[in-house]
Amino acid sequence: MELIVYLAGEIHTDWRTTFKQKAADMNLPLTFVGPMENHDRSDQIGEEILGTQPNNIIKDDTASQFNNLRTEILLNKADIVIAFFGEKYRQWNTAMDASTAIEKGTPLILIRPASLHHPLKELSNKADVTVDTIEQAVQGLAYVYAEQ
Numbered sequence: 001m002e003l004i005v006y007l008a009g010e011i012h013t014d015w016r017t018t019f020k021q022k023a024a025d026m027n028l029p030l031t032f033v034g035p036m037e038n039h040d041r042s043d044q045i046g047e048e049i050l051g052t053q054p055n056n057i058i059k060d061d062t063a064s065q066f067n068n069l070r071t072e073i074l075l076n077k078a079d080i081v082i083a084f085f086g087e088k089y090r091q092w093n094t095a096m097d098a099s100t101a102i103e104k105g106t107p108l109i110l111i112r113p114a115s116l117h118h119p120l121k122e123l124s125n126k127a128d129v130t131v132d133t134i135e136q137a138v139q140g141l142a143y144v145y146a147e148q
Contacts, residue, residue, distance in 0.1 A: 004077050005141070007034040008097035009084030009111075011042075015134060019082065022138040028145065033074040035067065035093065042067055075100055082137055083127070085112040085120060095123060102126045109137045 007016050016034065023030050036042040046053060046062025053059040075081065081101035083094050101108045110127040111134060112120050124130040131137050 001145075002029040002031060003079040003141070003144070004031045004033060006075055006078035006081045006097070006101075006106075007032055007084070008081055008101075009034075009094045010086060010089040010091055011035060011037045011039055012089055013086065015084050015086065019084075019134050019138060022135060023141065026138065026142050028138070028141055030141065033078065035071060035097075071097065071100075075104065075106065078106055080107045080109065080141070083108060083110050084134070085110070085116055087113060087115065098123055098127065109140055111137050 007019060009015060016032070016037070020032055036045070041048070043060075043063055045066045046059055046064075049066060050062055053062055075097065078101075081097065083098035083101070085091055085094055098108055098110060108127045108129075110120070110124055110130045112124065112130065112132070114132055117124070129137075129140055131140065
């Protein structure tokens with residue numbers, strides 16, 4: 001059985017590469033999807049498709065429409081969502097993706113360091129599982145496949 005895993009989280013660090021490598025090391029049958037990781041393309045996609053927009057607000061709005069379309073389609077295909085919250089970046093999109101998973105009834109593993117316990121306490125209590133590290137999240141997925 002292969003699972004489709006939506007990796008929600010900031011796009012500025014290589015946490016996805018680490019997650020995918022740890023899953024590959026455990027031979028887990030997973031297919032990964034997620035947000036557009038090319039930040040410039042994510043910001044420019046509205047103009048890439050619709051042409052130059054009259055101002056930055058409309059430029060952002062058109063980009064968000066296409067990014068939201070992508071997210072909606074891929075979240076609907078996902079068997080599970082992994083939402084990674086790190087220390088450095090504001091992560092409103094991650095919170096939105098995690099909340100969407102909860103609302104859709106898609107299983108959610110939330111990864112957050114202990115230092116973010118307080119600001120994420122409500123979201124954490126709605127997640128199926130909350131862990132502190134990428135390794136723990138991968139181990140949680142491995143447990144799904146455990147026979148004994």
